[in-house]
Amino acid sequence: MRLVISLVLIFLCLTYSIAKKNKDEDFSEFDDFDHDEFDVETPTVTGATPLPSKTQVNKPEKNDNEEPVQTESSNTRNDEVTIDDDDDESMFDDEEFEASDTFASSSSSTPDLKIAEVPANLTGNRWEAYQCEAVMLIALLAYLINFLIGRTKNARLATIVYRSQRDLLDRNFSLVGDDGQTTNTQTDDQIKDMHKESDHLYILWCSGRASIESMLIELRLIKRQCAFNSVAAIIKSINDTIVYTIDFNKDDMETFVFCLAKKRSAAKLHRDMNDLSQFCVERKSADKKGLSSNYQILSEIGEASSAIIDSTKVADFIDKFPDALEYIYVSDQYTGMKSQNGEQQSSSPPPTTSGSAAQQQDALNASERSVRRVLIVAFNITAQNGRSLQVTSETIGSDYLRLVLHLIEFVSAFRFKSKELKNKAIKNRQRIEEQFLKSVNLQRQEQAQIRREDKRRAEKEKVMQSDDAELQRKWEEKEHKREMKRRTPKMKQMKMSFLTGTHRFLDPKCNEVLDLFYECIEKKSRAIGACDGLLAQLYRCKKEDLETHRKINKSESEQKRRDQAIARDPIIQKKLEILKRLQDKQKGESTSS
Structure with missing residues (x-):
């Protein structure tokens, strides 16, 4: 922390010194350019008139000097000089200089240029001109410092939590810190910290204990690396939480759903979780169980909730740490949270696939629900009322984890005392299964x-x-x-496969109904619905007759199979002959007596 502050101070001092050194150098180049521009324009405007006058004055002097030097043998040269004079005359035309005179007079008559004064805050290198930039720079530096401090604090807190409960985990689990899916071959001694999922989430897998498959420890910290989330956590009173998720084996847990949570968490869990919303109808206050009024109970069967609260150390733990326990969640039908887009998925058309793919999708839909048997316990590391719980080995290692281990033992050993409660739980699951199907x-x-x-x-x-x-x-x-x-409306039709007098029922009453039906048809053949009552009775008679015929055929087939088995087995035939002789002998004795 001191190193970061010193680096920031050095950076600010260096920035200030560079800005002070270059204060007058930023706009000095533009100021020199302005002065040079006006110095050059002044001789160009006023010096255009003396240039031709100077040439005109020098011209006659040159001609006077050349007069005594003329000879007869230099005619050609004189001609050339004469040509040069003509060129000079053509070059310095009087009309041209008159035009230049007029230009000079017109330029002198024009008004002088006036330069607008630039504000001082724009001409000088002053900090007042960069207020927005300075604010943004300070904000970025503050965000960076908060990010470094928050990330370091979360990492230090995760290390403290891990070291505080490492010994107790080693005594109760054979494998700590590996979920069985990583390729890293580190030993338990080499694993010195929790696995970092992000700057605010750390996890730890534990396995190798009787009656459970695995245990996942999640350390859900406040996003201290983000300044906005830190402020939101203060406003919403969000706490650091440590969550223990235990997966039980299929036969090592009784069929019930139970949840003990604070009021806000209970409402959220009852609204979002599938099993709690399906099996637990209402939320009850925990006052009747001797707990604080801040807690609520969601239970499928009352015996399970009473056993967990009375037989475990939950009440003692809540009395010792009134703000530590967030919720205890036990369920053998855990399917996670409700899907937010379930209706959209059912209404939206899936992509066109082949017949085999559609059949595979139907087979997957018709499969059984994938449920988990879990125990989830969540603790607050910081209390909601502002009091901080000390993050030491005494609180987390001895109390938090010991309560979780005690709940594991109790849930794995708990069984219903009466069969009625067991049957009630089974019926509830059958009802949910039917709804799912x-x-x-x-x-x-x-x-x-x-x-x-x-x-x-x-x-x-x-x-x-x-x-x-x-x-x-x-x-x-x-x-x-x-x-x-x-x-077209669908109508129920019943086909009669028999004519008048050709088919009779086994029941005489049904035969009477059949005769009345025939008479009704002959008399009221044109009336629609006149014989519906007799038709319904006849339909029931036909069903009963078919059931009677089925029983007769079944008994006849059983007798036939029995006779065939006796005919195939000679030993049974001999036994039946002996039995028949004994029966005849008994009859003879009874008649003689």
Whole structure:
């Protein structure tokens, strides 16, 4: 921490010294450029007039000097000089200089340029001109410092938690710190810290204990590396939590659902969790159980909740740490949280797949629910009322983890005393299973309907794209028939496979009903619904007659199979002959007496 502060101070001092050194150098170049510009423009405007006058004055002096030097042999040279003079005359034309004079007079008559004064805060290198940049820089530095401090604090807290309960974990689990899926071959001595999932989440896997599959320890810390989340945690009173999730074997846990939680957590769990919302109807206060009024109980069966609270150390722990326990969650039907987009998934059409893929999807939908048998215990490391719980080995290692181990032993050994409670729990699970199968069946029907619609749509596009009018006409007729068939009301029909006097029932009463039905048909054949009552009675008689025939056929088939078995086995035949002789002998003795 001191190193970070010193580096920040050095950086600020260096920035200030560089800014002070270059204070007058940023705009000095532009100031020199402005002065040079005005110095150059002044001689160019005023010096245009003396240039031709100077040449005109020097011209006659040059001609006077050349007059005594002329000779007869230098005619050609004189001619050349004469040509040069002509060039000079053409170069320095009077009209040209007159124009320059007019230009000079016009330029002198123009007003002087006025330069606007630039504000001082823009011409100088001052800090007042960079207030927004300075604020942003300070904010970024503060965010960086908070990130480093928060991440370091979370890492230190995770290390303290791990070291405080490592000895107790080693005594109760054969493997600590490995979930069996990593390729790292570290030993228990080499694992010196919890596995870091993120800067605010640390996990630790433990396994190798009787009656459970594994235990996952999650350290869910406040996002101290983010300044905004830190402020939100203070406003919403969010705490650091440590969560123990234990998975039981299939036969090592009784069938019940139970939850003891604080009021806010109980409402959230009852709203979001599938098993609690299905098996636990209402939330009850924990006052009747001798606990604090801040806790609520969600229980499927009252005996389970009473046994957990009375027979375990939950009450003593809550009395010792009133703000430490967040919730205890026991369930043999744990399926996680409710899906937020379940309705959208059922209503949205799936992508078109082949028949085999659709059948595989239906098979997956019809499979049994994947449930887990879990015990979840959550503790607060910091109390909600502002009091800080000391993060030492005495609180976490001795109390938190010992309570979890005690709950593991109790849940694995707990069984219902009466069969009625067991049957009640089984019926509840059968009811939930039926609801699940109905929902799966509904999803399958929706998927089948979607596939039929896609198939019909593809067939329609194929027919409409073809140029065969006859094919289109046949397809329209077929669609019309299908639509008319769908719109026609469905009527129950009963086909009579017998004529008058040809079929009789075994029950004489049914035969009387049959005769009355025939008479009703002959007399009121044109009246619709006149013989519906007799038809319903006749339908019931037919069902009873079929059931009677089925029983007779079953008994006859059993007798036939028995006779065939006796005929195939000679030993049974001999035994039956001996039995028959004994029966005849007994009859003879009884008649003689």
